[in-house]
Amino acid sequence: MxxxxxxxxxxxxxxxxxxxxxxxxxxxxxxxxxxxxxxxxxxxxxxxxxxxxxxxxxxxxxxxxxxxxxxxxxxxxxPGESCGSKLKWALLALAAAVIIGVAYKKYAS
Ligand code: HEM
Incomplete structure (x- = not known):
């Protein structure tokens, strides 16, 4: 088992x-x-x-x-939890990058 x-x-x-x-x-x-x-x-x-x-x-x-x-x-x-939290951080970083990118475009134009 x-x-x-x-x-x-x-x-x-x-x-x-x-x-x-x-x-x-x-x-x-x-x-x-x-x-x-x-x-x-x-x-x-x-x-x-x-x-x-x-x-x-x-x-x-x-x-x-x-x-x-x-x-x-x-x-x-x-390693469910640690793996899950790594994924969570990766998604958070991605979301932050997108937001910063959108904000940058807005201010740059
Ligand atoms: C759950 C799995 C465990 C098994 C199957 C197990 C098995 C044994 C066995 C067979 C002995 C006799 C001495 C030897 O053959 O090494 C022993 C002694 C001992 N075990 Fe464990 N044990 C386990 C977990 C633990 C854990 C987690 C601790 C935490 C500290 C621990 C602490 C001790 C101590 C203090 C002795 C006495 C050593 C001595 O009198 O010299 N054991 N154990």
Whole structure:
């Protein structure tokens, strides 16, 4: 199963009833792993609904931990919002250019 998820969708799953975390652009549903995590529940609850790449790497998790992780993958993050905002800025810049162009023509004539 590989869903395409936005970070705002992931953000909703931020509690022990439904706990998703992002590591390197992949989304993991670790709700059922919460009670099994050797590092305890707290680090996972802290990272719930968020990107935990740094936290995960900083601990120096073993290869074992990485293969456990794979089992919980549910999908990957689409850079929906940042892409959308880039497009928004591009359109804004274009609109500004058109307005400036029209104004310039008006004043120049
Ligand atoms: C959700 C995916 C995760 C999985 C599958 C996972 C798995 C594991 C495993 C198997 C261990 C035992 C040691 C090892 O094999 O490396 C461990 C320890 C630990 N994990 Fe995670 N972990 C996850 C996420 C996190 C996150 C996001 C943090 C945030 C800081 C974290 C913090 C820790 C800590 C503090 C330990 C204890 C290290 C120690 O006692 O030496 N883990 N984890």
């Amino acid at each position: 590989s869903l395409k998820l936005t970070s705002s969708e992931v953000k909703k799953h931020n509690n022990r009833k439904s706990l998703w975390i992002v590591i390197k652009n992949d989304v993991y549903d670790v709700t059922s792993y919460l009670s099994e995590h050797p590092g305890g529940e707290d680090p996972l609850l802290d990272a719930a609904g968020q990107d935990a790449t740094r936290a995960f790497e900083d601990v120096g998790h073993s290869d074992d931990a990485r293969s456990i992780l794979k089992k919980y993958k549910i999908g990957s993050l689409i």
